[in-house]
Amino acid sequence: MxxxxxxxxxxDFFKSxxxxxxxxxxxxxxxxxxxxFNTAGMQPLVPxxxxxxxxxxxxxxxxxxxxxxxxxxxxxxxTHHTFFQMLGNWSLGDYFKKEAIGWSFEFLTGKxxxxxxxxxxxxxxxxxxxxxxxxxxxxxxxxxxxxxxERIAFVGKDNFWIAGETGxxxxxxxxxxxxxxxxxxxxxxxxxxxxxxxxxxxxMAYNKKEDGTVTPLKQKNVDTGMGLERTLAILNGKKSAYExxxxxxxxxxxxxxxxxxxxxxxxxxxxxADHIRAAVFILGDENAVLPxxxxxxxxxxxxxRRIVRYGKMIGISTLFTVELAKIVVQEYGDLYPxxxxxxxxxxxxxxxxxxxxxxxxxxxLREFGQMAKHGxxxxxxxxxxxxxYGFPLEMTEExxxxxxxxxxxxxxxxxxxxxxxxxxxxxxxxFKGGLADASPVVxxxxxxxxxxxxxxRKVLSPDIHQRGSNITPERLRFDFNFERKLTPEEVKxxxxxxxxxxxxxxxxxxxxxxxxxxxxxGAEMEFGVKYPARVSVYFVGDYSxxxxxxxxxxxxxxxxxxxxxxxxxxxxxxxxxxAVVE
Numbered sequence: 001m002x003x004x005x006x007x008x009x010x011x012d013f014f015k016s017x018x019x020x021x022x023x024x025x026x027x028x029x030x031x032x033x034x035x036x037f038n039t040a041g042m043q044p045l046v047p048x049x050x051x052x053x054x055x056x057x058x059x060x061x062x063x064x065x066x067x068x069x070x071x072x073x074x075x076x077x078x079t080h081h082t083f084f085q086m087l088g089n090w091s092l093g094d095y096f097k098k099e100a101i102g103w104s105f106e107f108l109t110g111k112x113x114x115x116x117x118x119x120x121x122x123x124x125x126x127x128x129x130x131x132x133x134x135x136x137x138x139x140x141x142x143x144x145x146x147x148x149x150e151r152i153a154f155v156g157k158d159n160f161w162i163a164g165e166t167g168x169x170x171x172x173x174x175x176x177x178x179x180x181x182x183x184x185x186x187x188x189x190x191x192x193x194x195x196x197x198x199x200x201x202x203x204m205a206y207n208k209k210e211d212g213t214v215t216p217l218k219q220k221n222v223d224t225g226m227g228l229e230r231t232l233a234i235l236n237g238k239k240s241a242y243e244x245x246x247x248x249x250x251x252x253x254x255x256x257x258x259x260x261x262x263x264x265x266x267x268x269x270x271x272x273a274d275h276i277r278a279a280v281f282i283l284g285d286e287n288a289v290l291p292x293x294x295x296x297x298x299x300x301x302x303x304x305r306r307i308v309r310y311g312k313m314i315g316i317s318t319l320f321t322v323e324l325a326k327i328v329v330q331e332y333g334d335l336y337p338x339x340x341x342x343x344x345x346x347x348x349x350x351x352x353x354x355x356x357x358x359x360x361x362x363x364x365l366r367e368f369g370q371m372a373k374h375g376x377x378x379x380x381x382x383x384x385x386x387x388x389y390g391f392p393l394e395m396t397e398e399x400x401x402x403x404x405x406x407x408x409x410x411x412x413x414x415x416x417x418x419x420x421x422x423x424x425x426x427x428x429x430x431f432k433g434g435l436a437d438a439s440p441v442v443x444x445x446x447x448x449x450x451x452x453x454x455x456x457r458k459v460l461s462p463d464i465h466q467r468g469s470n471i472t473p474e475r476l477r478f479d480f481n482f483e484r485k486l487t488p489e490e491v492k493x494x495x496x497x498x499x500x501x502x503x504x505x506x507x508x509x510x511x512x513x514x515x516x517x518x519x520x521x522g523a524e525m526e527f528g529v530k531y532p533a534r535v536s537v538y539f540v541g542d543y544s545x546x547x548x549x550x551x552x553x554x555x556x557x558x559x560x561x562x563x564x565x566x567x568x569x570x571x572x573x574x575x576x577x578x579a580v581v582e
Contacts, residue, residue, distance in 0.1 A: 001235050002245045003228065007063050007335070009114070010087045010226070013107050014061035017099075019089055022062045023530040024336065028287040028296070030469065030526070036296045037067040037282075041088035042223045048092050049168050049204060049221050050438055052550040055512050055534040058094035063087050063228065065285075065336070067278060069299050072394065075274050076267040078233075078240035079196075082303065083278035085228040093219035100201045100222045101141045104175060108199070114235065118146055120178040122188035122195055126171030127154035131214040132206060135159075138173045150187040161202045161223075168204045168217060175199040177234050198234060199226045240270075247273045250327050257323070258314040268310040275303040276321060280328040283346040284339035286530070287468055290571070291353045302392045304353045308361060309395065319358070321350040357390055364389025368396070372403045379411015386412070438551055444559045444581050445476040447508060447540070447552045448498065451562070452478055452577065453524060454544035455497040460490060466526050467574050475565065475580050482575045486567050494577075498562040505557040506541030510550060513537060523547050 011021050025044035027037050038044060041064035048054040064086045074080040091100065107113045108121065123142050128134030134154065142152055155174075162169035178184035180194035188195060204221040206214045229241035238244055242251065250273040251262050262269055282289050282300050291301040307321055325346055333340035364385055371381045377400055385391040391399075393412055400407045449469050456464045460482065468479040486494075513521075515535050523537045524546040531547060538548045540556060553559060559581055566578040 001232070003232055004335070006228065006232055006235065007085075007087065010107070011061060011063070013113055014059075014089045014103075017059070017103055019059040019061040020056040020532070022056060022060050022532055024062060024065045025530075026287045027065050027067055027281060027285045028289065028468070036069065036299060038064065039066055039068050040064075041066065041086035041225050042090070045090060045223075046168075047438075047549045047551060049090075049223065050551075051219055053512070053536070054092055054549075055536045056532050058092040059090070060092070061087075061089040063335070065281060067281070072302075076270040078242075079230065081229055081241065081278075082274050083281050087226040087228055087231075089222075089224050091222035093221060096220055096222060097137055097201075097203055098141060100203070100224060101138060101173065102145070104199055104201055104224070105142075105145045108175065116177065116235075120184055121147065122151040122153070122176045122178070122184075123147055124153045124155040124159055124174045124176070124188075124190060126159040126173075127156050128171075129156075129160075132160065132171060135171045135173070135203075138171070138203075142173070148186075153188050153190055155190060161200075161204075162208055166208050166210055168206070168221065169208050169214070170202055170204040170206050172200055172202040174201075179234060196230065196234060198231050200224065242270045242273065245331070247277070249331055250276060250324055253324055253327050254314075254316075254320075257316045257318070257320050258311070260314050265314045268314045271310050272307050272324070275307045276324045277328050279303045279307070279321075279350065280325050280332075280339060280346055281336075283349050284329075284336070284342040286338050288342065288345065290349055298392070301353065302394060304350065305357050305390065305392060305395060308354055308357050312361065319351070319354055321354045322347045325350055360389040364391050365399075368399055372400070372405060376400075376406045377408065379408040379413070379415050382407050382409075382412040383415035386416075439473055441473050441581065442471055443551050443553055445471050445579075446550075447556065448502075448559050448562050448579070448581055449476055449478050450538065450540055450544050450546050450548070450552075451498045451501050451556070451559075452476075452494070452579065453480070453546065454540075455494050455501070456480055456482075459493045459497055460486070465524065468526070475578055478577045478579070479570060479574055480577075481573055483573055485569070486575065491564055491567055495562060495564045495579075501540070501543055502556045502559045502562060504541070504543075505555055506543055507555050508541075508552045509539045510552070511537050511539060518545075518547060521545060 015021055025038060029035060029038050029043060042049065054060060066086050067083050069082065071080045075082060108116045109118055125138040126135040139152055143149060159172050159174065160169065161172045174197050176188065176195040177198050178194060179196050202223040204223055205217055207217050208214050229246055232244045232246060233241040236244055241247060251269050254269050254272055255261060258265065279300060289296040289300055291297055291304060304321065311320060329339050329343050329346065367389065368385060371377055377396065382393060382396045385396050386393060393409065397407050449471065453466055464480050464482060467481055470477040512534060515531050515533050518535050518537050522545065525531065535547050536549060537545055538550065538552055539545045561582045562579060563582060564577055564579045568576050570576045
């Protein structure tokens, strides 16, 4: 079975169970300061999991683009990937445990679907704690479906899911597949790594508050996730997804470039294949990020530079990233059209970044070699490699580990602060926290962004449109297309216009309608976002109308005083406003 077939089977199955198939959201989270990229299929659906009605209904399914950056050191093993795809299905206050577990079992074992022998499956369920009872219902459901009691394990915190520290949460049941040779053991052992998790059903029945108390949710949801890469490898009897059609066409292109075989240089080739796929999807996203030294751009730059470094390690002597990217575009362009549509941007940015790093890599490696002769690297040494040769701190740490020496990371960060640059660790602090919350201040600022969007068009130009936004409890950030810096007078006019509308006490209403009708009405939409056939539109009196999933205040008087704190450039033709509500 190839990847396209597995995706189609999954979507067909849940469509037959009354689920609406929704498109993958952008890799870049909207109004979510908790992470740099969407790391799970449910993240773009948080507003709907917390009660906002979804315009296409209560049963949803899709394949979602995801990207995680916490496992860099593990990339190249059998199970970890930077970019990956999650097959997910959701119930928004509709069905619950019985249907979710029954359908999971049917899809896994049904002859028409994955046809996995029950003898190769095991499951875990939540053992309970002081606040949440032992999940006897899930246990009984699995037993009724034919899973022996020896293959069901009650597990603690690993089977209780929450994103961040507060918010919707609940027990989960996880499904495992036996990957070892021969017959699976009669009893499931969660510490035996030959049992590989392939699916997770989360029953979001609770809400965790800041004081740590857990209370029942009014709307009970189901959130499930199946990793495409892992499942595809299992179904094809492969040790890892790198040997499936998701990666192997890339690896086959790396071999002639390096003059080496995959079996000779397995880990470096896996890292290159993983990173080029991730880089292509970041650059090809509807809300693309470009290489830089901060935040998401730093992650992208680090990926590309690791590709180049590992290419050198296995003997690649020519520019090669664009040729690998062409394979990714070819393999994924049908499922994710944005990758094909943005291919020239992908190729241009990869070429520029590779050429830039090519010019300094050899010199930097020689400089590192001289430093390493004296033992551990100081923070000043590491910062010199970063500033003069473009070595991300993590690359210097990798090189040091290969020489069995250490890097003074605190010293590096001190040097970094002197130059007023935002380090990766700084970025992690900046983005620390739970998923985008629905606190009163965040909701107030969310509605304020709608007013700001319209005020910019009224004050500056009707051609202005949103190019991205980000909201935390501390501030809102709004990007828009405009060719020049705003004058202080223009900034004041925009601020005054937003406050005028706030003082007008306009009601805020949500209306569901067809996508075409919303377009005909002139509702504003975010650049690059894919919208379904039915959408929700938020009307602020007669002042603005905008595609949006919410949540919002009921009346503009709830927002408070709006104040712009900064206006700046973020890219050619794109400006950014930061603001607060008081």
